[in-house]
Amino acid sequence: MFKTLLLASCIAISANVIAAEKPNIIYLLVDNWGAGDLSIQGSTIQTPNIDDFANQGLRLTNFNVQNQCTPTRSALHTGRLPIRTGNQKVPAPGEPDGLANWEYTLPELLSDAGYHTTLFGKWHVGANIKKLPNYQGYDYFWGTQEGTNAASYTTTPQWDPAVASTPYIYEGYKGKDAKKVKTFDIPAKTTLDREITERAIANIKKQAKSGKPFFSYVGFTHFHPPFTVHPDFTNASKAGIYADTQLEVDHNIGLVLNAIEEAGIADNTLVILSGDNGAGNFPQGSLAVGEDGGGGSNGPWRGGLSTAYEGGLRTPAMIRYPNKIKAGRVSDEIVGDIDMYTTIASFAGANNLVPKDRPIDGVDQKDFFLGKQAKSNRDHFIVFVGDELFAVKWKNIKAHFMATESTHSVVATKFTFPQIYDIKNDPKEAYELWGNKGYAHAWVMEPIMKRIVDLKTSMKEYRNIQPGEEFKGYE
Incomplete structure (x- = not known):
């Protein structure tokens, strides 16, 4: 007892x-x-x-x-x-x-x-x-x-x-x-x-x-x-x-x-x-x-x-x-x-x-x-709208590959060259840097593309599950 x-x-x-x-x-x-x-x-x-x-x-x-x-x-x-x-x-x-x-x-x-x-x-x-x-x-x-x-x-x-x-x-x-x-x-x-x-x-x-x-x-x-x-x-x-x-x-x-x-x-x-x-x-x-x-x-x-x-x-x-x-x-x-x-x-x-x-x-x-470190462990954010890769934010730089302007828009614009913005100084994403600055900001595509390539490589190894699919796991 x-x-x-x-x-x-x-x-x-x-x-x-x-x-x-x-x-x-x-x-x-x-x-x-x-x-x-x-x-x-x-x-x-x-x-x-x-x-x-x-x-x-x-x-x-x-x-x-x-x-x-x-x-x-x-x-x-x-x-x-x-x-x-x-x-x-x-x-x-x-x-x-x-x-x-x-x-x-x-x-x-x-x-x-x-x-x-x-x-x-x-x-x-x-x-x-x-x-x-x-x-x-x-x-x-x-x-x-x-x-x-x-x-x-x-x-x-x-x-x-x-x-x-x-x-x-x-x-x-x-x-x-x-x-x-x-x-x-x-x-x-x-x-x-x-x-x-x-x-x-x-x-x-x-x-x-x-x-x-x-x-x-x-x-x-x-x-x-x-x-x-x-x-x-x-x-x-x-x-x-x-x-x-x-x-x-x-x-x-x-x-x-x-x-x-x-x-x-x-x-x-x-x-x-x-x-x-x-x-x-x-x-x-x-x-x-x-x-x-x-x-x-x-x-x-x-x-x-x-x-x-x-x-x-x-x-x-x-x-x-x-x-x-x-x-x-x-x-x-x-x-x-x-x-x-x-x-x-x-x-x-x-x-x-x-x-x-x-x-x-x-x-x-x-x-x-908790304040044990000053920096976030994330330096980028990848944005899909539906099935399409629309943008990548890296630090204070944003690259848009496609864009739509409104909630109810049925048309998306696909850019020939990425649209680059400094979102720290330009929160309205209104002043495009790639073309307006004589291509001086083209270099930012290197770190951005690395993150895109890493993601695409991962998606090739681990395929995306389709909507509603009863997925059983990766082999």
Whole structure:
């Protein structure tokens, strides 16, 4: 009896020690979030909760993501360029999509490292019931499976549920088919981000008492059309629905951060906040009939959603880990969304679980985030738009091979010679150096081409998975 009690006591102590050594990890992802959509980065609409959070840790002003929703979410979950995983663009309804079950996702890695894993909100990396988060490593999932625009499908006069799937909000547990909770329509979206927030908070409180480390991924649906706002924020800004949405996003993030404090786990919780791509700057007429949602600021940067310009790639990003990441630090070093997989694994003490049988494009930024080194471990970022290589950023130089100017453009320009820009001095990418400087900057193509050749060589050795393919692994 004594041995049994002693063994149980030792197991409990061991579990608590493990939990103390492994930080809880919360990833807050905002949809279509422009670099200038928070007041600490220039917005005239005040976002005090986000600003305070930014000052409590490390703010990254050169955090690079993919140019659309699905690719970034794929990159965060695999540490691999989305073109490798078959998720290089947002799929149209009915197109093959999702991560191959062979991929070793971040929640699978963290589960194997002893974490409880949950996803609340937008998934958008596979709409099929077998591709939802509860089949990709999450213990629990509550949210939407596809793009947020699905909320407006049933409002169109041509809508026919006999030929197109009705969008739903789902709930699912690991390894079991998710169940439909309710229709995902405009009324549901109006209060969805608040419900995502409340469910994430309830989970924080529950997991804080469990003695087990947890990973919670919270995918907000703001700022994605159709534009809706919780009734508490209707006309709260006196500046339109987009500004109202900025206030709601700030409020919801503040609620989550307060819950972490109230649960008494702030000191052992790594919180990451970022966007999935730049703002769309949606013009009037691009939204559902009767909406007024135009807005969004990408700060000083050119372009936005679905472009390879900086406005599409740079989103707000900040990381807090009290007493470990110095408060008030700001860095313009290049960091990529693909780095978060390896970096989170490192914070969780699970570097050994990062796969060796496939290319992992992300690098471990833990020491950089902790301030143990001044420089990022990344000096470049490669930009695909769909299947095409559009641009490569190397240090403060950007080379464009192709370009499109707007979110809804159907025409892409392919350049005879790469267009070279100094993005440090020319954030609008307006003054082209290759031609205007008498070819003096042609030399930058040598380090840029080396990175392209290295990637193409890797892709030849490890072929890219095709959209929707049930890949079984490399030989």
